[in-house]
Amino acid sequence: xxxxxxxxxxxxxxxxxxxxxxxxxxxxxxxxxxxxxxxxxxxxxxxxxxx
Amino acid sequence: xxxxxxxxxxxxxxxxxxxxxxxxxxxxxxxxxxxxxxxxxxxxxxxxxxxxxxxxxxxxxxxxxxxxxxxxxxxxxxxxxxxxxxxxxxxxxxxxxxxxxxxxxxxxxxxxxxxxxxxxxxxxxxxxxxxxxxxxxxxxxxxxxxxxxxxxxxxxxxxxxxxxxxxxxxxxxxxxxxxxxxxxxxxxxxxxxxxx
Numbered sequence: 031x032x033x034x035x036x037x038x039x040x041x042x043x044x045x046x047x048x049x050x051x052x053x054x055x056x057x058x059x060x061x062x063x064x065x066x067x068x069x070x071x072x073x074x075x076x077x078x079x080x081x
Numbered sequence: 082x083x084x085x086x087x088x089x090x091x092x093x094x095x096x097x098x099x100x101x102x103x104x105x106x107x108x109x110x111x112x113x114x115x116x117x118x119x120x121x122x123x124x125x126x127x128x129x130x131x132x133x134x135x136x137x138x139x140x141x142x143x144x145x146x147x148x149x150x151x152x153x154x155x156x157x158x159x160x161x162x163x164x165x166x167x168x169x170x171x172x173x174x175x176x177x178x179x180x181x182x183x184x185x186x187x188x189x190x191x192x193x194x195x196x197x198x199x200x201x202x203x204x205x206x207x208x209x210x211x212x213x214x215x216x217x218x219x220x221x222x223x224x225x226x227x228x229x230x231x232x233x234x235x236x237x238x239x240x241x242x243x244x245x246x247x248x249x250x251x252x253x254x255x256x257x258x259x260x261x262x263x264x265x266x267x268x269x270x271x272x273x274x275x276x277x
Contacts, residue, residue, distance in 0.1 A: 031254075031256060031257055031258055032118060032121055032250050032253075032254045032257075032258060032259050033246075033247045033248075033250035033251045033254070035122075035125040035128075036124075036125060036128065036243050036244075036246045036247030036250060037243075037244075037247045039125070039128045039129060039132055039243045040240060040243040040244050040247060042132055043132065043135060043236065043239065043240035043243060044240070046132075046135050046136060046139050046140075046236065047139075047236070047237075047240070049139075051136065051140055054132075054136065055136075055149070058129065058132050058149060058153075061125065061129065062129060062152065062153065062156055065122055065125045065126065065129070065156055065157075065160075066156065068118070068122060068258075069119075069122055069156075069159070069160055069163075071258060072118040072119060072122070072258070072259075072261075073119070073160075073163050075167070077166050077167060078170050078173060079166055079169060079170065
């Protein structure tokens, strides 16, 4: 699951090579969404700081 | 600044980002320091930044392409900042070894900030965008052979690094989430080198 953003971005690069800009942007957006979801899943421990 | 010069600078940016990813890989493979989950997500941020620059190289410079790079840097920077805050209190430990006194996640935040700054400076130069809306920005190998070859080579390098990171992550974490402090490759337990 952690590798999904990398493969999504690989697909985006493939679309760039193929000249398909909109598809590339769609893959990038999905990859960033996956990044944020995985960030949410992993950043679970409380921070020992006072803001 | 002309679109051609902008494209060359974006190609150089792609090279710089690729070197960052290669350095992280070198640390992983040569020193045996497996990347933590947040470290992997910061690498995703760098690849996302590289993707925005690749759009500029292939399709010509556009503000939206710089926005892709800035957004990716913000997402990656948020992960870096979270990891820094997790270790900011003395005595709460660190992850990985330090380089020039700073850990990788701290360097990552600095580089993400530099990327945002660099994109903002590039966005100040309006002349690079002239002609892009009319579809004149797309790169043709016959028009500028050397610039096209360099840009496409950097694009290929960045794509290869995305693939290499994807494969490495599968080997390290398998099909699920990564452990917080990985010590072995889940799919290669026999050849994993323990962290020093």
